[in-house]
Amino acid sequence: MQENKTAQIAVLAGDYIGPEIMAAGLKVLQAVSEEGRFEYKIHEEPFGGAAIDQAGDPLPQQTLETCQQSDAILLAAIGGPKWDQAPKRPEAGLLEIRKALNLFANIRPTAISSAMQQYSPIKNEKPVDFVIVRELTSGIYFGTPREKHADYALDTMRYTKEEVQRITHIAFQMAQKRRHHVTLVDKANVLATSKFWREIVGEIARDYPDVTYDTSYVDAASMKIISAPDQFDVILTENLFGDILSDESAEITGSLGTIPSMSQGSDGPALYEPIHGSAPDIAGKGIADPISMVKSVAMMLANTFDRQDLATEITDAINETISKQIMTPDLGGHANTDEVTQAIINSIQESRRA
Ligand SMILES: NC(=O)C1=CN([C@@H]2O[C@H](COP(=O)(O)OP(=O)(O)OC[C@H]3O[C@@H](n4cnc5c(N)ncnc54)[C@H](O)[C@@H]3O)[C@@H](O)[C@H]2O)C=CC1
Numbered sequence: 550m551q552e553n554k555t556a557q558i559a560v561l562a563g564d565y566i567g568p569e570i571m572a573a574g575l576k577v578l579q580a581v582s583e584e585g586r587f588e589y590k591i592h593e594e595p596f597g598g599a600a601i602d603q604a605g606d607p608l609p610q611q612t613l614e615t616c617q618q619s620d621a622i623l624l625a626a627i628g629g630p631k632w633d634q635a636p637k638r639p640e641a642g643l644l645e646i647r648k649a650l651n652l653f654a655n656i657r658p659t660a661i662s663s664a665m666q667q668y669s670p671i672k673n674e675k676p677v678d679f680v681i682v683r684e685l686t687s688g689i690y691f692g693t694p695r696e697k698h699a700d701y702a703l704d705t706m707r708y709t710k711e712e713v714q715r716i717t718h719i720a721f722q723m724a725q726k727r728r729h730h731v732t733l734v735d736k737a738n739v740l741a742t743s744k745f746w747r748e749i750v751g752e753i754a755r756d757y758p759d760v761t762y763d764t765s766y767v768d769a770a771s772m773k774i775i776s777a778p779d780q781f782d783v784i785l786t787e788n789l790f791g792d793i794l795s796d797e798s799a800e801i802t803g804s805l806g807t808i809p810s811m812s813q814g815s816d817g818p819a820l821y822e823p824i825h826g827s828a829p830d831i832a833g834k835g836i837a838d839p840i841s842m843v844k845s846v847a848m849m850l851a852n853t854f855d856r857q858d859l860a861t862e863i864t865d866a867i868n869e870t871i872s873k874q875i876m877t878p879d880l881g882g883h884a885n886t887d888e889v890t891q892a893i894i895n896s897i898q899e900s901r902r903a
Pocket residue numbers: 570625626627628629630640643805806807822823824825826827828829830831836837838839841879
């Protein structure tokens with residue numbers, strides 16, 4: 550992104566807690582950008598259930614075009630019981646936008662910071678810091694035929710060589726900037742697609758001699774995420790396994806409500822969103838944890854806009870807020886969304902004055 554150009558950011562607030570946490574994310578973005586530190590323009594568009602209500606489609610053409618013309622996209626969360634019986638559900642819009650923007654690489658970090666250590670449900674002596682690189686635009690969520698009949702139903706898991714190759718390079722390049730280890734998670738003792746992944750990934754691994762490589766079946770990997778999460782650096786996996794393992798991984802950091810993600814293609818805007826859904830069970834109560842959204846803003850600043858300085862200010866402020874035990878109920882706290890957001894903003898402003 551060109552320096553000194555006003556950043557164009559598409560904002561998709563979505564459904565249920567989506568608008569609540571998006572408001573928090575945007576307030577923190579505004580606070581960290583003050584005094585000309587970062588110039589940006591927000592373009593809000595309907596998406597998901599909100600767009601079904603407004604325009605009859607979860608991904609209206611106008612929303613897609615705004616996203617395509619932006620430098621980055623912030624998404625909160627979509628879906629929920631209101632649209633469970635809709636002919637086209639909000640989730641279909643999510644899959645569509647990922648496909649339309651070719652966002653094939655979904656990066657989901659799992660790290661237990663020292664501020665969060667005491668809220669982790671697992672006993673762990675060693676530092677936990679790994680990242681899931683999830684293939685996002687293929688596999689069983691996209692494969693056809695997909696059919697539901699009276700007496701049987703069918704989904705299709707399909708991967709092409711090129712789809713596996715491109716995500717594999719992302720994973721190994723990421724490992725080169727981290728602790729130089731990749732674990733491929735699959736079910737190669739059963740699935741043809743997994744055997745195919747193993748062949749391709751094993752071959753590409755030889756091009757990265759500075760990165761060690763191993764494999765794990767998904768059932769065992771889900772156990773190790775609880776029992777030995779420090780063993781992982783980069784987990785490379787397909788769409789469905791990555792979806793499931795990333796919620797599990799989030800939970801060992803203390804709460805699903807604290808984890809951001811980045812989805813990127815080979816070019817075009819990246820999309821930043823919490824890994825969780827729209828949490829209908831807590832929507833409207835003002836208690837949603839804003840940290841996942843605020844961290845998504847930080848991830849956007851660091852990755853799309855090359856502003857690691859601002860991203861670090863945000864993450865430091867989050868850690869300080871947690872250290873002061875200003876937390877929403879998912880982390881065992883008593884604060885509401887606004888109080889946590891304001892505490893993060895106060896911390897940013899105080900550290901600037903110091
Ligand atoms: N990217 C997206 O927009 C996603 C959308 N969904 C959709 O979201 C809807 C709800 O799905 P669920 O299965 O209930 O999963 P969910 O992720 O919305 O919620 C699971 C549990 O985590 C809690 N939780 C999630 N985010 C939280 C936050 N920020 N603060 C505090 N607690 C939080 C919820 O209260 C709930 O108890 C569904 O329609 C689903 O399809 C699900 C996952 C991703």
